[in-house]
Amino acid sequence: MNQPTYTNDDLVAEAAKQHHGLTEDPGYMGVAEAMEDSPIASSPDGTTWGALIDKDSEDSDEYDEARDTIHDLMTDAADTSYWAITLGQDRLVPSEQTITLGPSGDPRVRVHLAFAEDYSEADQADLIAQLHEFIATSLT
Template sequence: MSYTDNDLYAEAARQHHEATEDPDYVGIGERMAGETIGNTDTKWGDLDIDEFSLARTGIDELIRDAADTSRWAIDLGADDLEPHERTFTFTGDGGRNLVRLHFAFAQETSPEERNSALDAFVEELHMNPFVSPLDGEEDPRGYAAYAASLDDEDKAVAQTMRARRRVVDDAE
């Protein structure tokens, strides 16, 4: 065979991404017209023409500006994994998002198992001196004692990182 599975994945990811680079503006409107807006009973097509056009333009811009996660999506499908809606975001000064973690699980993983795994992940994060509880937060895992055991250089790094980052469970 003159190609590998990786070649197939790469080409699928390329085509997946290409579909988002120049979205069909008219098609966006056609696909959204019969869809309900959020948790309302209103459909996009019920909006007046100016409001509908503004919404369609906003959707077009969001599609064009979306991060290229094509290879990730292809790999998830190939591994029979499905994305989970819960994410975790590390924020910096001024609330700017620095890192966002997304998760995927095997389809047979129950909701309870998924949430248990994510809760365990959060618990581990809070043991890390760089993302442990900030001043005024509870310290059930003894961060203060751990931080006191660090040498001066590591302690300075940990304190700087704690001051700059905070883990936010986006499900909350």
């Protein structure tokens, strides 16, 4: 079999570039279509974003404001494509828990964690607690 003219790193770099391209410029209509039937996360009764649209008038300020903010959050998001691709390659699952350093409202450093699928929640919590303790007592 012939040696390919590319490396695994080339594959990862191209995948990260394409992943980023998919998130780079979401159109308003695409954002609106994706969110309309999606439940609002904090809604106890499953209210969807689309329920914010006033069907009886053209005034849907609350929905429009939410759509615009979601669009801005997406376009301002950090490019974590390389990280996402390599996590998948290593079969690691990102944790929603983070460790943030800096004063409240002014984070200076944020550590995101990812774990193997078989790493238990208890072990994850224990490791995160140890990291917090280490940071609090050993770093200045």
